[in-house]
Amino acid sequence: MKNQIILNLPVKDLDKSKAFFSSLGFTFSDRFSGENAAFMNIAGDTIQAMLTAEPFFQSLINKPVVQAKDAxxxxxxxxxxxxxxxxxxxxxxxxxxxxxxxxxxxxxxxxxxxxxxxxxxxxxxxxxxxxx
CATH class of the missing domain: 3.10.180.10 (2,3-Dihydroxybiphenyl 1,2-Dioxygenase, domain 1)
Known part of the structure; x- marks a missing residue:
């Protein structure tokens, strides 16, 4: 049975996105973060998000990155x-x-x-x- 959800979200500016979500009270794990991504804890060990710099996110997929402000x-x-x-x-x-x-x-x-x-x-x- 699956017991963890990790969302992968492309972001334009990783530092600004980390600041935004930090202001909401979310925390980040340095262990799984780096210059291209930040591992955000949403609900303990069960729900997290990987905020990923858009160019790096693009390198992981073989189709265009949806611009969430448009669609x-x-x-x-x-x-x-x-x-x-x-x-x-x-x-x-x-x-x-x-x-x-x-x-x-x-x-x-x-x-x-x-x-x-x-x-x-x-x-x-x-x-x-x-x-x-």
């Missing part, structure tokens, strides 16, 4: 422990240069809001009531 292939959805955590992370993302593509959605049992990071990747943060 998206995926929306990364992360669960949060509360509505307040959703709102807090959104505020941090916006303060760090991200943007919100839509207003928060409150369905009573579920609350969510998304942000676009500085490279255009879409992230959705969701809280679900335990009884839902």
């Amino acid at each position: 998206n292939e995926v929306v990364i959805c992360l669960s949060c422990e509360s509505r307040e955590e959703v709102d807090s992370l959104i505020a941090k993302a916006v303060a760090a240069g991200g943007r919100t593509p839509h207003p928060p959605e409150d369905h009573g049992f579920m609350y969510d809001q998304g942000f676009e990071d500085i490279d255009g990747h879409l992230w959705n943060l969701v809280w679900m009531a335990p009884e839902a």
Whole structure:
């Protein structure tokens, strides 16, 4: 059974992307990072992302790199422990240069809001009531 998710995301400027995600509270592992990539911890040992400088990312694939500000292939959805955590992370993302593509959605049992990071990747943060 698989017990880890590692997302590989191309980024324009590795240092700026690290600063953006650091401001949201994510940490990086120096052990798996270098001049072309940074290994970001999202949820302990189970969910990570490899932020990869776009030229290096391109060398790993045999088709064009999608420009996430122009088109998206995926929306990364992360669960949060509360509505307040959703709102807090959104505020941090916006303060760090991200943007919100839509207003928060409150369905009573579920609350969510998304942000676009500085490279255009879409992230959705969701809280679900335990009884839902």
